[in-house]
Amino acid sequence: MAKRFDAVLRVSGLNAGYGHVRVIRDANVSVAAGDVVGLIGRNGVGKTTFINAVAGLIPPESGSIQVNGQELFGQPASRRVAAGVAIVPSGGRLFKSLTVDENLTIGAKDPDSERLRSVFQLFPEMAALRERYAGKLSGGERQMVSIGRALMLNPLFLLLDEPSEGLAPIVVLRLAEAIKTLRSSGVGILVAEQNVKFTDLICQRWYAIDKGVVTVTERNASPTPLEAV
Secondary structure: OOOOOOEEEEEEEEEEEEOOEEEEEEEEEEEEOOOEEEEEOOOOOOHHHHHHHHHOOOOOOEEEEEEOOEEOOOOOHHHHHHHOEEEEOOOOOOOOOOEHHHHHHOOOOOOOOHHHHHHHHHOHHHHHHOOOEHHHOOHHHHHHHHHHHHHOOOOOEEEEEOOOOOOOHHHHHHHHHHHHHHHHOOOEEEEEEOOHHHHHHHOOEEEEEEOOEEEEEEEOOOOOOHHHO
């Protein structure tokens, strides 16, 4: 078994953007194994750009991106997946013409393994939806399947981009419960969000981002208990 470093993700001096437009400016972020860390900011300040740069979906300009001690700067997204990075993009982005089962197993390292059973343990409500086409799912159901699909890659580190966006409060609480369960399994998680109440439920620390600059780190000594919400 590969050694797990204390900092599953360590980003240093990251600059990234699109063409000649720099969006992320000298960002430094770290996430420990078993921690849930928030990246908080309004729409349009660079959260998704940061997430995509770490996942390898856009090429960063400069800096360092280490996952479990392995330098991944300049590596393609496929190499980052192999290193243990999985992303849940905003809106889920499932294959609408495929069933829930097909969406979960497409691209999985071992679709018939214990991983699939563990996904249904995390989201037992998906068991009744296995043969339903993704295009027929509700927003909350799509988000659960999208998280499940990422977990099928057996990641060390999970990137969540706006997971609570557009969801009913009761579904947001269900996702918070699932994310807390994932934390206990040792997966490191970075959550890009503008919903501060949601991050207060799940995060031990926050980074604030504004105009592409990561400016503040705060520690949440005691996340809000779900039953208190």
